[in-house]
Amino acid sequence: MFKEIPPFTKKMIIDTAFRKASKKSRNDFEKVTLASDTISSMLEKIVKRYPSFQQMDTFQRELIDLLVGEDEIRHNLGAVQWASNMVKKIKREYLRKMRNNKDKAFQLRKQCYARYVSILDQIEENLEFLREARKKLVNLPSVNPGLFTVVLAGFPNVGKTSLLKALTGSEPEIQSYPFTTQGINLGYMEYRHTKIQIVDTPGLLDRPFSERNWIEKQAISALTHLADVIVYIFDVSETCGYSAADQENLLQDIKNEFNTPFIIVNNKCDLSRSEYVNISAETGKGVEILKEKIKEYSKSKS
Structure with a gap:
């Protein structure tokens, strides 16, 4: 939706307006x-091309506020609308003057053009802010907040990407996410003529919260509005390089942030634990059981 916002600069607007007026108008009035x-x-x-904040879901709205600031966008859009209104007012003023002083139409038109430019000078910084905001906003992930969404969590190397592939049967889409250099991985499960969205967020839900900066914590906060279920992947074998105690602590960190159901998965089913869903993302063992658990949550939500 943000790609539809035109990235106009002051110069582009002035050049376009005066060139069009010069080519298509027969007299100074026109x-x-x-x-x-x-x-x-x-x-x-x-x-008008900036979407309405009231119509956005909370996830998108929080991301925008974190990335560029909702109030700042509103302020700068207000300045642009003010400029449009002022240009219309100046036009009416000078058309009256030109009708009353037809012999001075040329000079008055020049004065009018100068007033137009003066108004645009006053909002040059606002236009630049909105251009820069657009650049950032077009890189937001095209996650569908209307779909039932599963967010994968766990330390690096526990098998989140493999599990995403096993659940969806395809390679994940890699979407930009401005708060992590790795982006997010996105896939879909088919269920009852609709889709269940599976999201993996490398760089966010994969290390202790005490190690995070403010921006990362806010980005995680935004995810709380997206997740319907968290699938936390545990590596009982510890071959991921993290101890069972570290993995338990990270799980508790995430539980403190997300008020959503959790499914705890052990991705090394040769070392099964009864309290976990034991699977092997590589061989597919146990994946159907996990799918059914996800579908049960989806059913209860719909």
Whole structure:
């Protein structure tokens, strides 16, 4: 949705408006009108193409607020809308003057153009902010908050990517996530003519919270609005390089953040533990049992 926002600069707007007025207008009256209409149209296109925050889900809204600031976007859009209104007002003012002083139409049109430019000068920083915001927002992941969503968690090397492939039967999509250099991995399970969304977030739910900076903690907070179930992958064998105690501590960290159901999975089923769902993502053993558990949660949510 953010790709539809036009990345107009002050120069682009001025050049487009005056060039169009010069080519398509027969007199100074038409030039004043067409230049104004073009400027207002381009400014209002920026305002209208920004999606409504009220219609966004909480996950998307928190990400936007964290990345660029919802209040800052509102403020800068307000400045752009003000400029559009002012340009229309100036147009009406100068059309009246030109009708009353037809012999001075050329000079008045020049004055009017200068006023248009002055207004755009005043919002140059606002336009630049919105351009930079757009660059960041187009990189947000195309996660569908309307789907039942499973978030995978656990230390690195416990088999999250392998489990994602085993659950979905395909290679995951790699989506950009501005708060981690690794992005997020996304896949889908088919269930009852709809999809269950499976999300793996490398760099976020894979180490103790005490090691995180403020931005990472806020990014995790946003995930709490997305996750319907957390699948925590445990490596009882400790071949992942992390002790069972460390893995238990990370699990407790995540439980403290997420008020959602947890499914605890042991991805080394040769060392089974009765309290876990014992699977092997590599061989597929136990994966169907895990799928059924996920579907049960999905059923209860729908």
